[in-house]
Amino acid sequence: MQQQRQTTRHDFTRVQAIGFGGLVGIGAGIVVSAFRLSIEQLLKLMQAMYGWLGGHPMWLLPWAILLVLVAIFIGHLVKRTSMIKGSGIPQIEGQLAGELDYPWWPVLWKKFVGGILGIGSGLFLGREGPSIQLGGTVAQGMAERFNFDGRRRRLLIAGGAAAGLSAAFNAPIASTLFILEEVYHSFSTLVWITSLTSAVVADFISSEVFGLTPVLHIAYQHALPLKYYGLLLILGVGLGLLGVVYQWGTLNGGKLYAKLTWLPAHLNGIIPFLLVIPIGLFWPETLGGGNQMIVSFAQHTPLLVPLIGYFVLRLVFSMISYGSGLPGGIFLPILTLGALLGAVGARSFVLLGWLPAAFIANFMIYAMAGYFAGISKAPFTAILLITEMVGSLQHLLPLAVVAIVAYITVDVLGGAPIYEALLEKLVTPADPDAHGLTDRVEYPVGGDSPLVERQVRDIKWPQGALLVGVQRGERQVIPHGDTLLRAGDILIILTYQHNRAYVRQQMRRLDA
Template sequence: MKTKRLKKWDLSRLYAVVQGIVVGLLAGVVVSFFRLLISQGLKLVTWYFGQAHEHWWLLIVWVLISLGLTLILGRWLKQTPDIKGSGIPQVEGQLMGELDYHWWPVLWKKFVGGVIAIGSGLFLGREGPSIQLGATVGQGFAAKRHLTGVDRRIIIASGASAGLSAAFNAPIASSLFVLEEVYHNFSTMVWITALASAIAADFVSTVFFGLTPVLHITYLRALPLSQYGWLLLLGVLLGLLGRLYQIVVLRVGSWYSKLKWLPDDYNSIIAFVLLIPIGWFIPQILGGGNSLIVSIGGNAPTALVLLLIFVLRFIYSMMAYGTGLPGGVFLPILTLGAVFGGFFSQLMVTWGLMPAAEVPIFVIAAMAGYFAGISKAPFTAILLITEMVGTLHHLMPLAIVSLVAYMTVDILGGAPVYAAMLDRLLQHRQQTQTTPLKQISFPVFVESSLAGKQVREVNWPQGALLVELQRGEKVLIPHGDTIIRVGDLLVLNVESRTLRAVRQAMKQLVGD
């Protein structure tokens, strides 16, 4: 009598989900405290400038405090340059295998530095730092579990997804953002781990902040079809402004470097001091802009006031980001989009071209459009704003504005802003320690010249070796006669000295 062999269960995905949940819970706690301290800091700064109207000498104290914070943050920036700015380019560089850093100093310095910089009222966002904090938590988890290679990168990606989810309470969009914009990998193991991590982090954040969507904006009715023409115009204008934003944000750091009298790591004194007139006259627009977006969506001021706010926030957010302080552009971009959407629609109302009840819809759509154009991640923009606002009624206007803004920026030659930031970072980064060999991966797209070819027929870049081919749920060891198909994930070992050249060559081959 023959006994039937029992099929061995494959628990790899369950194990990945469990790991993702653990990382999500840890990252959710870290980012929720980060978010809470920033909100309390903004309340304290708003109160402080209110008191300064009665006690003018508090402005002198602010300058002295700014000097002290500048010295502390400048020292940290010099010691640990990976805490600079948003943090998203650093995470993307990690996942691409082009840079790495020690997780613990980045974690605590990014946390404290971000609370100081963003909580002081500067026009910086918490979302980029939250992504890096989550990714760094994942990196620490991977280090404790002795994970390496692809397994380590998946955990880092899941931590990044958890960080954004905890910051925005948007687990689906957070997972998609990491896959679409940061990791560029949609394999099953990556997305289920990232989604599990994002859901766990969202649960923790909900315990801290409740169930109300982060940007809860209510409106009375859906947008009539007769008003859809204005969405096209709005998308074009957002695309033009988005390209301008890309140009300025990528150059502002070099403008600061021309200030020979001030070391680069201590430029933040300029941002802190120039915040005084904003805090004195209009403290309600301080910070990343979360409360400003909600107020505009609920009761938008006049078009002239909104135009002034847009110009001020554009200039001041550039000044703040250019200093290199730990803070991002994610929420400031959404805020600028909301303000411009309010300005555009209020102008239409003034000219009698639309009723005032439709202003909130244009505010919401403009947020998605501006982010879609600048980041060139339209799917993330649509899902993110939908989750943050908490309703699907505006989905079609969001999609139209996002697509038009994206195409406008693309026609003007704009690249995804975070990828461009990473290129700038890698160009100026001095590698002090490198490993002789790194592993990177590339998905094969429909337009790729590799599709349908045998491995031996491909002129692979010098310094690269194809070691693995992932096809759906299968992992193949490639041979010369292995045929490459659309959707395959190519895993290569690359010499560190040729990493950038290989990456550029592979982008051409895979059709990215």
């Protein structure tokens, strides 16, 4: 009897994902580390310059003219390439959703140069959103080089985005989760493998440049005793209320500029570039995204009234800076505002006799997570991000309490995820009649979704879309009319490549 030989097939898809993720992490790590280093050096130069100008006021007029010329130059870049405007996270989210696209090289160099000049000049803008776009754009260029399209291209872009945030914050786990939770909205195996690999490699490169000290290394004396947890509920509600205020100001900043100024939209940056001069002269420690300010205030916290003043200053000028359309993000400014609110809350509790002063730094840490969780509607990322950035696991429980309370408060008040809301302002309605190359959309079914326990035949699927698979745990179900959808399912929908945005929009409406 002849023995039949069976050949074993090896699937190298995940190994390839790790390999390409590593390449993307190297490219994004180098670019974003150079971006971050340039901003830090320019910001130090600006702070020293304002110290010198304080003793030589006759040079203020030439300095103002120079800043106006810088603003005009950046405005010219924005006018020529509109996709470098603002944070960059909505642009990457739009690319991954199929709602917009752009050529990679003009965006890469113009975002790099414009971001350094805008953020490094001391405006209240963050480097993290631009870093995510830079990383994603580096990956887009690699995908073009490898002739990748469709899903493989999106995998690289997601990995590049995670690498960009990881290099900016030295937080690879939180960076991966942020891309999965807030940007790509997909937890498929290939996505997280590619993103995590890219993030770890980029973090290694960034750590070689900036060292291993966490970005927001805050020294604290004790873990918060359970008897003070009731104060966390008050803090969370306050963060949620002021989070809605920040959302409204950020989303409507452009409209306010259009009503209040006669400048063309691409030259709105002149206003924050002029307003930053008195800020630099009187409060140079506040310049930039705010990470230096957070660490400094955690060690030597000002009294209550100055803290309120710092918060109002940063809240208003953050909105002015971002609303101008300059290349720069809101990620770090949100964390800075949260830290200030935590200090304000803690100082208030100390004055009332409800909290010992030793726990002020703790409340700053908790409030950063709560404010970001409420505004971005990404609580898991907020908790893990602050844990990695601070460099301690002792805060997980109070971080979770504040993040959940702030999240629920914003949700009850009707606040939308800030990056999704910003994306909606960028894109035009999708075309349901698109045609051409086919692609697939992966859509998760949540536990509270109205799609749960419904048969496939009873659902009015979007035009031009075909449900071809249901990923259920580790196995894939081939659907038919009687198939019942369950919580946790990932729907695999086939459609035209340019119809992805329309299908995703319609699925959100079905899921509402």
